[in-house]
Every structure is written in structure tokens, then in C-alpha cells.
Amino acid sequence: MPNKSGAEQPEISGSTQKSQRTKITKSSDDNEKKSLAKKLKDSEICIPIVYGNIAFWLGKKASEYQSHRWTVYVRGATNEDLGVVVKRAVFQLHSSFNNPTRVIEKPPFELSECGWGEFEIAITLHFHSDVGEKPLHLYHHLKLYPEEESGPLSTKKPVVIESYDEIVVSEPSEALFARVQNHPAVIVPRLPADFTLPPVPLEDVDSKNRVDTKDNPLNQWFTNFSEADELLKLAAARQQVQAHIARLRRQLTLVDGQHQQLKAPSDIS
């Protein structure tokens, strides 16, 4: 479950960390550091993201080459700020666009353009150095026209197509863990309460430059991805399969029994 508690009270969590640190003696501090490092070794932090595009038909203002205004984006799954882990996003557009390589240096990581065609956009996410050196690639097929033939196009209702995914950072460093553990965009594993982490510089959390992605006007169109449906379906399917497996196993033992009888005709008088 996402750990959202920390965002509103950064000072308090910081100071309790500090006071906890002063209580602990040096030797146990080292031991805890080692076991924390070990804990982090087997763990992963997860950043759920959604990427896709939203396209508005321009209606009367549409021309032959600019029929739609679309925005391609990568966002946190709950519309939280991805800037905590993502340093910049590079969108590679179709070569017919001017400067087809568009770099977005700060959140919200989105790009708007006007056009008429649907094509594949390669999105590259570059991370902050404490997350990882290698960028990740996502591929999204730009969609402007709706699936069904729902009659005349409307300028009010956009076409939205989104994909859900999660960025997994395995074996995060202590520093990264400390930095993101209270951020709402990031899911971190639970650590026992007495574990202490290096104190986070407080200005990171209260940064004035932080863009509030919750105020994005496009938010109203975004899909809410819930894992509940899928989990239910999967659980039901597994149940069926397991029942079938049990049935087959019974059948197999039955057949084996029959074979045993057949193999020993001398017993039959």
C-alpha cells in the first residue's frame, strides 16, 4: 500500500529520526546499519506510473494537418509528482515533427502538440543518480481517434488511452530509501519501527520548486487503475484451475489402480 502519511508532517518525522539516532550507541548502530543494508538488499521500492495520451479534436479550428491537439505524458498512478525519482523524460516523436526529440526537464512530464497522425512514441525516463544510471524505455502508440464509430467527433470529449506499469528499483541504497520513504508517489516496503535511516535534508521535501501535479487540469480525464478487479479475476481463475488439477489427479490414481489390476491376471481365478 502506498505510504502517504509522511507528506504533511515532514518536520516531525525528521526530528524523531534524529532523536532516535542519538539514543543508540555506536556498536549497535553499526549492527543496525549492516542489517538495514541487508534488509534493503532483498527489498525493492516501487513507483507506479501511468503513461499514455489524451487527444482533443479541434473541431472547426481543425485543418488538414492539424486536426487534433494531443498530450503525451508519464504520470504517477495517483497523480503524484514523479520528480522524486525521474530526472527528465525524453519523448521521441515522428520525424515529421520539428525537433522530434523533446526533453522535459521537470514534472509534469508531458508534451503537447498538434497533428493528424497516429504513430509510436518512444519515451525514455532518466533517473536521478541515486536511483540508477540506465534509463528506462516505454513505448506508446499515439491514439487520436476513438475505437468505436461513435458518430461525429466531439471537441469536448477527448480520446484517452493509458497504460499502467511500475518502475521497480531493486536493492535501493540507504540514501535513496531515506529520501523517498515518505513520498506519496513511491511504495516502500515496511521496515521494523526501530530501524533508523540517515536523516533526510528537510528542504528536499518542502522545495518551492516542486510542481503540484495534483492541480493538473487534465486530471479529470485520467483513468483510475485499480488492481482489485484483476486480482479477483485471477483468484477465481486459479481456483478453477486448482479444482481441475485435483480432479485430474484423482483420475490418474484411479487409472493407475485399474492398471494394477490388469497387470496381474494370474490373481484372477
Add this chain to the structure above:
Amino acid sequence: MDAKDILGLPKNLPIQEKKSKPPKESQRKPDGISREVYALTGGLAPLMPAIDVNQLKRKAQSENEKITWQWLPFTNSARKDNLQLYHWVRVVNGNPPTGDYSFAKCNKSADIIKYTDEEYEKYLTDPAWTKEETDQLFDLCERFNLRFIAVADRFPSTKTVEELKDRYYSVSRAILIARAPSPGDVSAHPLVKDVYNATQDTERKRALNLLLSHTKHQERRDVEASANLVLPVLSDTGTLGADKPITTADTVNPSTNSEFPSSTTTPVSETASVVASLRMLRVYLRTYSLEQMVQAASSSAGLRTIKRVEQTLQDLGVNLKPKVPTKAVCAEHLELRKEILTLLNLQKQLQYKEAEGSSLRDGTFTETPGTPPKQSVRAVDLDRTFTPDSLSTGGERFGKREQKRKGPGRLAEAPSSPAQSKRPRKYKASD
């Protein structure tokens, strides 16, 4: 004879022919190659001369020199004991060869620097080494010509090879620098230019030892891990800095390898190696990790089986790729796929058992003609186990299906495609 008369040939000709043959055979062979070699070509010259005969070795350069071989004594300047040995010597015109024994120049030795006691006091004192030890070290180095392994064996106190090397090189270096009129003069000297790093050397040897003592299992681990690394490098345009440390860390830390299960490439170990490769990636997408795990789990299955798994998933109403791939969803999806694989395997087993059963029955039938063969073959198609129709009904779907088909039913009433009836018949448990 009559033939000759008919042809009108003179009668004494046969004798002449025989005579002419021997001279022909002993015609001159070309110079430069021996007769036997020439005969290999069939006694004829090759069409294209492969080797220019004139270039072949001449036996004696010129006949004005007289060459003999003599058994003569010689001395070796490299020896200190004036031992006299004998060997064959090529003597030209009665003059034996002059000059030193030809191999004497091979006796190279290293120049070991000798320091005086003063120099020792001034430049070379070290807390870990006494003067006596240092002297012993240098003496041994000279005796064994810097063969440090031998020196280490004979050194009185136990010091590692790296320590000995370190002491020797640092002493020599210090002396060189101290004796040089200016530092610039000796800066090109290899002893001064390249400093010996004892810790690095120890590490290097340790790493090599580990590599050498890799079991076959660990080697396979490395190969798998590096094969898995290739995929991300192809798809990423990021820096390659991560790759090198990974492979060396892998060889130097076999303890991480010991976590993983045994080396037979079963799907279990495949997933373990996928987990390892994902960990090495550090940052990856959940969908990517699911893809890799699915591939690993289905590694033992053929293409047809994989298609059947996907068909089953569709019948169950599950997306082939989850729409909301969270950690929990992906885990469930993977487990479901594994269970479907188990299911398909069991179906296959049942099929084989039935085939076995029918052949057994045929055997018993001939033995005991009186008893009729057991009628246990029912036609139930298990390939499309989860037909969409049956799923949409309530909880007792299986019960309902079995009720529909009693006795050796045909598949005509099956809601799915008619192609199913061509599928092999399988066992149905008795109700």
C-alpha cells in the same frame, strides 16, 4: 608371329623394343630433388612447375670446403666451475669453430642492487622489517635470481610473496632514487616508474583463485547471468558503466551464487536466474519482469503448449498481459500460468496412461478370451477444458457438463467449434 607376318613387320623388332625400354626409364631426373621424390610425381615433370627446381637446397655450397664432424671438448663461460664437456662440432677445412659456447649468452641474471649499511640507515628502515631480514631477502633474491616463489619458500620468517616483493621493490626504488643525481634521471627506470602495489596484487591473486576454483555450477551461473545482461544492453542506450563492475563482482563474490538452487536448468532455476538478472538491472519495469518470469517458467514447454496456456487464459477471461500489473497482480498471474502448465501436463499424463491401459487390455484380451474388454473409454474432450459457455454458468459448472454427457457421448453437442470432435478421446472418471 603370324600377326607380324600379316602386318609385314620385321621379325627382329621385339628384341629392339625391349632394349629401348630400359634406357627410357633411367632417363635423367632433374637435379635438386631425390629420385624417390621425383618418382612420386609419376616419373614425369608436373605440368606447371610448382617449385622452381633451382631454388631447392643445394647439398654442399661449394666443393672447395671440406666439412667434417668431430667430437670435441668445450667450455661454457656461463659456468663457474670450468667443467669440460664434449660435443659434435662441425669442422671446416680442419679448423674448429671459435668463440664462446653459443648458449652462454642465454645465462641472463637480474641486477640486484646492493646497498651499504649507511644507505640502509638513511633510506631503507621500515617498522615491519629488520636489517637482518632485508639482508637475507636480498641474498636469496640474488641466489634465486628474483624467483620470489622460491625465495618465499626459503625465507626464515613467514612472509607472503607479496610482502617480500613489496619490500624488495620499495628498497630498490628508494636506493635508485637516493643514488640518482637528480630525480629526473631515474624517472624512466622501470623500478621507479611502475610502483608495486601489494594490496592490489593480493586482491588480484585472490580473484584469480576464486575464478579457478569455480565449480561447473558457478560457471553456468555466470554464463546465464551474462546472457541475461545482453538483452537490456541491446534495448538501453544508457551508459555501460554498470556492466563491468557487475561481471567482476560476480566472480569475486561466489557467496551470492550459493544462494541459488542447483544447476539443472529446470524452470525453478530459470526463474532464479531471472531474479538475479533483474536484480542486476537495478531499475526495471514490472511488465518487463513479468515477461521474463513467464518466459523462464515456460522454458521447458514447447510452442504448442504455450499456445494452449494462452488459450486457457483467454477461456478463463484473464488478460494475457495484465491491465494493472502491480506486484500482487503479476505474482498471481505468474502462479496462474504455472498452474495451467501443471494442468496441461496432467492431462497429457492421463492421455498416456489411457494409451497404456488400452494396450494392456488388448494383451489381457487375447489371454483370456472369455472376459470382454473393459468398457471405460468415454469421449470427453479435455483440450478446451474451460469453454466459455460453461464458465458463464454458476458454480457447479463441471457437474452440469458431466451430466450432459453420459455413456460414450459424441462431441456434437459441445458448444465449441466442431473441430474439437477430431481431438483424441480421453478418460472420463466414472460418475
